[in-house]
Amino acid sequence: MRTQIFYSFLFIAFALVVGGSSDAAPKNDLEEHVLTLLSKWRQGALETSLFTLPSIKTISIPPISVKYNDNGINIDLSAQDISLNGLDSFVVESLNVLETPDYLDVSIGFKAAKLTLFAESYKLSGRAFLLITLRGNGAATIDVLDGALQLNIRVANVNGESTAVGDVTLSYTIGQVKANLEKSTLLINDILSKQGPGLLEGLQGDLVNSLKEWAVPLADKYLAKVTLNEMSDIIADLAVNSTVIV
Numbered sequence: 001m002r003t004q005i006f007y008s009f010l011f012i013a014f015a016l017v018v019g020g021s022s023d024a025a026p027k028n029d030l031e032e033h034v035l036t037l038l039s040k041w042r043q044g045a046l047e048t049s050l051f052t053l054p055s056i057k058t059i060s061i062p063p064i065s066v067k068y069n070d071n072g073i074n075i076d077l078s079a080q081d082i083s084l085n086g087l088d089s090f091v092v093e094s095l096n097v098l099e100t101p102d103y104l105d106v107s108i109g110f111k112a113a114k115l116t117l118f119a120e121s122y123k124l125s126g127r128a129f130l131l132i133t134l135r136g137n138g139a140a141t142i143d144v145l146d147g148a149l150q151l152n153i154r155v156a157n158v159n160g161e162s163t164a165v166g167d168v169t170l171s172y173t174i175g176q177v178k179a180n181l182e183k184s185t186l187l188i189n190d191i192l193s194k195q196g197p198g199l200l201e202g203l204q205g206d207l208v209n210s211l212k213e214w215a216v217p218l219a220d221k222y223l224a225k226v227t228l229n230e231m232s233d234i235i236a237d238l239a240v241n242s243t244v245i246v
């Protein structure tokens with residue numbers, strides 16, 4: 001009896017762990033192929049007959065410079081030699097692909113339990129509640145917990161001859177931030193951890209725009225060679241025949 005209870009607990013614990021980190025179930029072939037592509041990408045760089053996607057295990061981020069002034073906190077923060085780790089642990093929480101004669105709509109909800117931003121060098125100056133001076137420089141580690149990202153893309157038919165990105169929206173939310181800035185005055189880590197989600201969500205407009213400026217022309221270059229009719233076959237081909245380079 002006791003053993004049985006023990007095994008029941010074990011099973012429930014296992015189900016929670018697995019269930020908590022598994023992807024959304026695909027509802028049709030097209031969604032299954034999109035999911036296959038994403039889960040292959042999670043494993044390393046992805047080489048397809050059309051393009052190569054870089055690995056997302058570690059991503060280098062260009063230097064940042066942020067001014068934050070809210071809730072009585074005034075911060076000037078700059079950082080360089082930044083890398084982002086943990087993106088490859090994403091889970092596809094929701095997936096909807098809709099195909100019509102005029103467009104293909106893909107909407108994906110991603111979740112990541114923990115992303116880590118590491119900067120070799122940061123510099124911070126500021127003031128809290130008018131009185132407290134904030135200052136620091138050195139290396140910084142910032143853990144971003146419970147991030148969620150929603151991506152919606154419409155690929156539109158262009159005269160039956162090609163396709164193009166019609167519309168993209170991208171938005172994210174962040175559950176919690178844990179900052180560890182070395183050589184900083186007292187309170188900075190506390191303040192940044194507290195203001196972190198707001199601060200990072202405040203960067204949303206800039207981040208999303210620079211991502212769009214980079215990704216949409218790139219996608220359009222490939223889409224110019226593909227008609228909407230061919231799209232689902234191509235996605236199937238990419239999913240099945242792409243290879244992961246670890």
Ligand SMILES: *[C@@H]1O[C@H](CO)[C@@H](O)[C@H](O)[C@H]1NC(C)=O
Nearest residue numbers: 233234236237238239240241
């Ligand atoms: C994968 O590639 C082979 C060889 O080019 C091709 O015959 C097959 O149709 C492809 N698979 C899919 C699902 O497109």
